[in-house]
Amino acid sequence: MRMKKRYAKRQFRIPGPVHVPIRVWKAATKAMKYPISHRSKEFKTLLFSVTDKLKKIAQTKNDLFIFNSAGTGGMQAALSNCFQPGEKVLFLSNGFFGERFVTIGGTQRVFLDHIEHQWAAPIDLDLVKKRVESQKDLRGVVMVLNETSVAMTNDVRGVAELLNDREDILFIVDANSGMGGIDCPVDNLGIDIVMFTSQKAFMCPPGAMILTASPKVWKKVGGNWNSREHYYSFKIARDLYDCGETFGTPVLPTFFALDEATDMILDEGLDNVFQRHASVAAEMRKSLSQFKLLAAKGYESNTVTAFQWPGDPDQLEEFLTDLDEEYNLKIARGQEKMRGKIFRIGHMGDITMRDVRDIANRVKKCFNALSSK
Numbered sequence: 001m002r003m004k005k006r007y008a009k010r011q012f013r014i015p016g017p018v019h020v021p022i023r024v025w026k027a028a029t030k031a032m033k034y035p036i037s038h039r040s041k042e043f044k045t046l047l048f049s050v051t052d053k054l055k056k057i058a059q060t061k062n063d064l065f066i067f068n069s070a071g072t073g074g075m076q077a078a079l080s081n082c083f084q085p086g087e088k089v090l091f092l093s094n095g096f097f098g099e100r101f102v103t104i105g106g107t108q109r110v111f112l113d114h115i116e117h118q119w120a121a122p123i124d125l126d127l128v129k130k131r132v133e134s135q136k137d138l139r140g141v142v143m144v145l146n147e148t149s150v151a152m153t154n155d156v157r158g159v160a161e162l163l164n165d166r167e168d169i170l171f172i173v174d175a176n177s178g179m180g181g182i183d184c185p186v187d188n189l190g191i192d193i194v195m196f197t198s199q200k201a202f203m204c205p206p207g208a209m210i211l212t213a214s215p216k217v218w219k220k221v222g223g224n225w226n227s228r229e230h231y232y233s234f235k236i237a238r239d240l241y242d243c244g245e246t247f248g249t250p251v252l253p254t255f256f257a258l259d260e261a262t263d264m265i266l267d268e269g270l271d272n273v274f275q276r277h278a279s280v281a282a283e284m285r286k287s288l289s290q291f292k293l294l295a296a297k298g299y300e301s302n303t304v305t306a307f308q309w310p311g312d313p314d315q316l317e318e319f320l321t322d323l324d325e326e327y328n329l330k331i332a333r334g335q336e337k338m339r340g341k342i343f344r345i346g347h348m349g350d351i352t353m354r355d356v357r358d359i360a361n362r363v364k365k366c367f368n369a370l371s372s373k
C-alpha cells in the first residue's frame with residue numbers, strides 16, 4: 001500500500017499539458033456559465049482579440065488561425081495545405097517529434113528528404129546547407145523548434161539563415177513546446193508556417209492548435225489549392241476568419257482561457273516571460289546537477305529538461321510512481337527510444353523559482369529514498 005502524500009501542493013510538471021493557473025481556468029469556465037454562440041458578435045470580438053494577442057506573442061503579422069486540434073493536427077495541416085504529392089520536402093529530425101513529422105510527410109505522399117540525426121544530437125547546419133544548395137527542386141524545409149522528447153532547442157535561426165534567399169522554399173517550424181516560453185520571432189526568422197498549441201507555455205487546457213501562414217504560403221498555393229484538405233484548409237479558415245468565425249464549432253472554453261492567458265503573458269512582458277523561463281531552466285539544471293543532462297551543451301531547452309536516469313529502467317518507473325503518489329509531483333518518462341533512460345520535467349507557463357526549488361527538492365528526496373531501499 002502507498003504512503004499518504006507528503007506534500008499538499010500538487011506539482012503537475014509534464015511537458016504539456018501543463019498546470020492551468022486559476023485565472024485561466026476561471027476564464028475557461030465562463031464559456032459554460034455564460035455560453036455564447038460561436039456565430040455571434042461576442043465570438044467575433046473574442047476571436048479577433050485572441051488572434052491579435054497570439055500574433056504579438058509569435059511576433060508576426062502573418063495570418064493566424066486557431067483550429068480545434070492536438071498539435072499533431074498542425075503538423076499535418078502544414079504539409080497538406082502546402083505541398084502536392086511528389087514535391088520534395090527536407091525534414092530535419094533529432095527526436096520523437098521530428099520523426100513524427102516525417103511519418104506524416106509519408107502519409108501526404110511528399111517526396112521525403114530526411115536528415116536524420118541521432119536523438120539529442122544538434123542539427124548539423126553544414127549538412128543542411130549542402131542539402132539545400134544542391135537541390136534546386138526542394139520546396140520545403142521542416143523542423144522542430146523545441147524537441148520535447150530530448151528537451152533540446154534546435155537552431156531555427158541557423159537554418160533560417162540558410163534559407164534567406166530561397167523564395168522557392170517554405171520554412172515550416174513546429175514550435176509546440178516552445179512558443180510562449182522561448183523567443184521565436186516568426187517574421188524576423190522568416191518562418192512561413194509555425195504551429196503550437198494552447199496546452200504548453202500558454203497555460204491553457206488542450207483543444208486549440210494555432211498556426212500562422214505567411215504571404216509566401218498564399219503565393220505558392222494560391223492558384224493551386226490542395227483540394228484534399230478540408231477541415232484544416234487555410235483558405236476556408238481565412239475566408240471565415242474575415243467574417244469573425246471558425247469553420248467547425250470552436251473549442252469555446254479554450255478560447256476564453258487563451259484570452260486570459262495571452263493577457264497574462266503580455267502584461268508580464270514578452271522579454272520578461274522569456275527571461276523567467278531561462279532563469280527557471282537554469283535553476284532546474286543547477287538544482288539537479290547530480291543527474292547528467294541529456295541535451296547537448298548550448299541546446300538545453302528553457303521549457304523542459306531531460307535528465308539521464310542512472311539506474312535500471314524498472315527502477316525509473318518506480319521512481320516516477322513514487323514521485324506521483326507520495327511526493328505529489330507528476331513528471332514525464334522518456335518516449336520511445338528514450339524510455340527507461342531519461343526523466344523529463346516540464347517548466348513552462350505558470351512556474352516560479354520557488355516552484356523549481358520545490359520540485360528539485362522532491363526529486364532529490366524521492367531519489368534518495370529509493371536508493372536506500
Ligand SMILES: Cc1ncc(COP(=O)(O)O)c(C=O)c1O
Binds near residue numbers: 069072
Ligand atoms: C514539439 C511537439 N510537437 C508535436 C507534439 C504533438 O502534440 P499533440 O500531442 O498535441 O498532438 C508535441 C507534444 O508534446 C510536441 O512536444
